[in-house]
Amino acid sequence: MILINENYTKLPGSYLFSEIARKVNEFKAANPDSNIIRLGIGDVTKPLTPAIIEAMHKAVDEMGEASTFRGYGPEQGYDFLVNTIIENDYKALGLDIATDEIFVSDGAKSDTGNIGDILGLDNIVAITDPVYPVYIDTNVMAGRAGELQNGKWSKLVYIPCTEENDFIPELPKEKVDIIYLCYPNNPTGTTLTREQLKVWVDYALKNKALILFDGAYEAFITESDVPHSIYEIEGAKEVAIEFRSFSKTAGFTGTRCAYTVIPKTVFGYTKSGEKISLNSLWNRRHTTKFNGVPYIIQRAAEACYSTKGKTEIKAIIDFYLNNAKIIRQGLTEQNLKVYGGVNSPYIWVKTPNNMTSWEFFDYLLHELNVVGTPGAGFGPSGEGYLRLTAFGTLDNTKEAVSRFKKMSI
Amino acid sequence: MILINENYTKLPGSYLFSEIARKVNEFKAANPDSNIIRLGIGDVTKPLTPAIIEAMHKAVDEMGEASTFRGYGPEQGYDFLVNTIIENDYKALGLDIATDEIFVSDGAKSDTGNIGDILGLDNIVAITDPVYPVYIDTNVMAGRAGELQNGKWSKLVYIPCTEENDFIPELPKEKVDIIYLCYPNNPTGTTLTREQLKVWVDYALKNKALILFDGAYEAFITESDVPHSIYEIEGAKEVAIEFRSFSKTAGFTGTRCAYTVIPKTVFGYTKSGEKISLNSLWNRRHTTKFNGVPYIIQRAAEACYSTKGKTEIKAIIDFYLNNAKIIRQGLTEQNLKVYGGVNSPYIWVKTPNNMTSWEFFDYLLHELNVVGTPGAGFGPSGEGYLRLTAFGTLDNTKEAVSRFKKMSI
Numbered sequence: 001m002i003l004i005n006e007n008y009t010k011l012p013g014s015y016l017f018s019e020i021a022r023k024v025n026e027f028k029a030a031n032p033d034s035n036i037i038r039l040g041i042g043d044v045t046k047p048l049t050p051a052i053i054e055a056m057h058k059a060v061d062e063m064g065e066a067s068t069f070r071g072y073g074p075e076q077g078y079d080f081l082v083n084t085i086i087e088n089d090y091k092a093l094g095l096d097i098a099t100d101e102i103f104v105s106d107g108a109k110s111d112t113g114n115i116g117d118i119l120g121l122d123n124i125v126a127i128t129d130p131v132y133p134v135y136i137d138t139n140v141m142a143g144r145a146g147e148l149q150n151g152k153w154s155k156l157v158y159i160p161c162t163e164e165n166d167f168i169p170e171l172p173k174e175k176v177d178i179i180y181l182c183y184p185n186n187p188t189g190t191t192l193t194r195e196q197l198k199v200w201v202d203y204a205l206k207n208k209a210l211i212l213f214d215g216a217y218e219a220f221i222t223e224s225d226v227p228h229s230i231y232e233i234e235g236a237k238e239v240a241i242e243f244r245s246f247s248k249t250a251g252f253t254g255t256r257c258a259y260t261v262i263p264k265t266v267f268g269y270t271k272s273g274e275k276i277s278l279n280s281l282w283n284r285r286h287t288t289k290f291n292g293v294p295y296i297i298q299r300a301a302e303a304c305y306s307t308k309g310k311t312e313i314k315a316i317i318d319f320y321l322n323n324a325k326i327i328r329q330g331l332t333e334q335n336l337k338v339y340g341g342v343n344s345p346y347i348w349v350k351t352p353n354n355m356t357s358w359e360f361f362d363y364l365l366h367e368l369n370v371v372g373t374p375g376a377g378f379g380p381s382g383e384g385y386l387r388l389t390a391f392g393t394l395d396n397t398k399e400a401v402s403r404f405k406k407m408s409i
Numbered sequence: 410m411i412l413i414n415e416n417y418t419k420l421p422g423s424y425l426f427s428e429i430a431r432k433v434n435e436f437k438a439a440n441p442d443s444n445i446i447r448l449g450i451g452d453v454t455k456p457l458t459p460a461i462i463e464a465m466h467k468a469v470d471e472m473g474e475a476s477t478f479r480g481y482g483p484e485q486g487y488d489f490l491v492n493t494i495i496e497n498d499y500k501a502l503g504l505d506i507a508t509d510e511i512f513v514s515d516g517a518k519s520d521t522g523n524i525g526d527i528l529g530l531d532n533i534v535a536i537t538d539p540v541y542p543v544y545i546d547t548n549v550m551a552g553r554a555g556e557l558q559n560g561k562w563s564k565l566v567y568i569p570c571t572e573e574n575d576f577i578p579e580l581p582k583e584k585v586d587i588i589y590l591c592y593p594n595n596p597t598g599t600t601l602t603r604e605q606l607k608v609w610v611d612y613a614l615k616n617k618a619l620i621l622f623d624g625a626y627e628a629f630i631t632e633s634d635v636p637h638s639i640y641e642i643e644g645a646k647e648v649a650i651e652f653r654s655f656s657k658t659a660g661f662t663g664t665r666c667a668y669t670v671i672p673k674t675v676f677g678y679t680k681s682g683e684k685i686s687l688n689s690l691w692n693r694r695h696t697t698k699f700n701g702v703p704y705i706i707q708r709a710a711e712a713c714y715s716t717k718g719k720t721e722i723k724a725i726i727d728f729y730l731n732n733a734k735i736i737r738q739g740l741t742e743q744n745l746k747v748y749g750g751v752n753s754p755y756i757w758v759k760t761p762n763n764m765t766s767w768e769f770f771d772y773l774l775h776e777l778n779v780v781g782t783p784g785a786g787f788g789p790s791g792e793g794y795l796r797l798t799a800f801g802t803l804d805n806t807k808e809a810v811s812r813f814k815k816m817s818i
Contacts, residue, residue: 001678047477071452123411209410256700268412270412276413291665295663
């Protein structure tokens with residue numbers, strides 16, 4: 001009899017975005033003439049830039065000629081892309097990452113989701129709260145999360161990040177083995193300074209813990225004391241895996257390219273205490289269950305680092321950051337407390353008058369016809385907040401802000 | 410302390426292709442003027458066809474314009490592709506598959522590797538032998554394979570497919586829960602008729618077992634009694650998951666697109682006997698750990714089904730099948746026993762004079778300068794065979810055959 005992985009039955013439905021869609025559709029049906037502005041989902045809107053488009057056309061042509069056609073490539077990514085990544089994202093920071101420490105993939109969602117494959121089931125997992133739901137869901141599937149009790153998973157260690165602690169996660173009191181950190185943060189848009197991140201690296205070194213560092217929003221960093229890579233922190237190359245993505249950096253949400261860095265100096269342990277390189281385990285996983293990113297897409301990713309590509313991409317990031325600034329200012333002028341949006345496309349708004357996040361969501365939808373994402377959807381500590389994104393058009397962003405002025409709460 | 414998944418430590422190195430490469434390089438170094446013909450690795454050589462190239466150029470342009478740009482798409486694939494797949498690969502066979510039963514992905518390797526995620530660890534797994542190594546390795550990683558003893562995994566059930574049984578797998582004596590079937594087969598190139606496949610579907614129905622049916626080589630089928638989909642067999646929609654790929658069909662080994670079919674009528678069970686739809690579990694996995702295939706690549710896959718695309722692709726398949734025929738004839742004329750190559754790009758050669766597969770490999774390399782793949786690399790029952798592929802150029806294929814005439818064993 002075919003048995004299922006029963007951990008899957010513990011997962012609640014992916015309620016958040018379907019519930020938002022249901023509410024928006026219901027409102028739209030009742031108010032067909034309303035002009036709804038969507039600042040909810042974190043998807044980019046700007047097209048791929050000319051340098052990227054040009055690189056892809058060239059690669060497409062290569063795939064059509066026998067002499068330049070490419071079949072199976074290295075699962076870890078072509079050298080032309082890996083070397084370009086190292087040069088621009090690491091050497092430029094003075095960091096030394098080897099070619100066999102980079103694994104090109106189809107997305108940071110895939111990699112942060114699949115990384116658990118190589119890790120034991122008895123590890124204690126810590127997540128900051130609120131959090132990107134994939135970290136939790138994939139640990140539920142693996143059986144590391146325990147049971148869902150009053151909105152929390154019994155075996156996970158929740159590290160609240162709220163205005164009370166200025167969104168700076170405090171070290172857990174219990175010992176933990178795996179720590180997910182996402183900075184600049186999704187959903188709060190907040191960051192850690194080098195000094196604040198060092199506290200976690202030191203903890204991991206001391207406790208032989210592993211930091212899974214999601215840097216998908218690195219391109220939005222504007223402040224000089226915010227690290228662009230966790231490997232800027234001394235000792236991190238012994239305890240951290242870094243996930244990076246072209247999705248938000250270069251508008252690749254529908255183009256799909258990312259990479260994961262596993263220094264050969266990061267070790268895990270067998271129960272009997274034997275040290276094993278996580279790089280070699282991930283290499284085995286990556287080459288066995290994955291067949292590489294399309295050649296055409298790897299050429300697109302490479303083009304992001306050309307002089308022309310960099311200039312074009314920076315202009316788009318600046319555009320989104322300007323939207324973020326407009327939203328921040330608009331909300332601040334309404335005496336709302338606003339976080340993030342400086343090194344991030346996400347603005348994290350404290351709900352006024354102790355409204356719940358769903359109440360504030362409903363208010364914005366019904367009174368201002370603006371859609372956000374209720375913070376409670378990202379975890380218990382997201383209650384009392386709402387996420388807005390800077391990925392809209394300039395017109396829509398300005399229009400949303402002009403509607404904020406009509407807020408009467 | 411960070412614990413690893415210790416199942417990974419049980420995996421032997423991926424010895425086969427690295428050992429082949431080592432031997433070839435060694436020979437090449439000693440004989441720099443030799444003209445080596447490689448008929449070993451199963452990668453295509455023909456470029457993508459004009460219809461596909463055209464579709465990709467168009468899609469690339471769409472990604473460069475705000476009005477046609479695509480961000481996140483549905484993880485399961487765009488309707489335009491899913492509907493085209495259903496129309497051409499299923500409706501054309503008189504089979505009824507629903508849009509939410511198709512999951513577009515980046516490869517059959519990924520899907521056959523990841524499918525175990527949703528299945529329990531206590532299932533007994535059966536594989537035909539010889540076999541595509543990914544089925545075994547991913548079960549080792551999950552912990553379903555037991556220990557490696559004398560070249561066999563203790564908990565796996567091996568079903569030998571050799572000339573003794575005409576490469577027709579016999580039903581196992583013990584009860585099994587998961588059965589991997591790959592037809593047309595990699596590595597043997599052999600097939601099952603509808604009647605022969607029905608035996609397995611009936612077994613699965615009777616024993617509540619699950620068939621994982623890998624149809625990656627479907628496009629090479631030429632004989633009318635060979636099923637193009639397992640769903641042609643009555644009852645299969647209750648017990649089978651089908652994996653399909655554009656890799657060998659349309660030369661997508663470096664372009665990456667595939668799909669998996671999970672009918673909503675395929676169920677798994679909890680230990681307490683509750684029936685759970687595997688479609689819903691896979692949907693949860695696919696949307697949580699994957700973010701869809703690039704839009705551009707999905708348009709490329711769609712183009713494979715246009716009138717022009719179909720004609721172009723058929724010409725390439727016919728070209729490879731003609732190579733296969735040339736190799737078969739050449740070897741048969743040397744009084745070698747040859748299997749496969751009629752509905753498959755793979756030719757499975759019985760080694761002469763009871764040579765081991767590595768001895769025959771060495772002979773071909775050293776005496777004829779032709780590289781094959783030793784059958785022993787695909788499992789115990791592959792000993793005494795060697796795999797040749799039809800993916801070479803016509804000139805190389807003919808040259809290989811003319812060298813076979815010099816065989817003196």
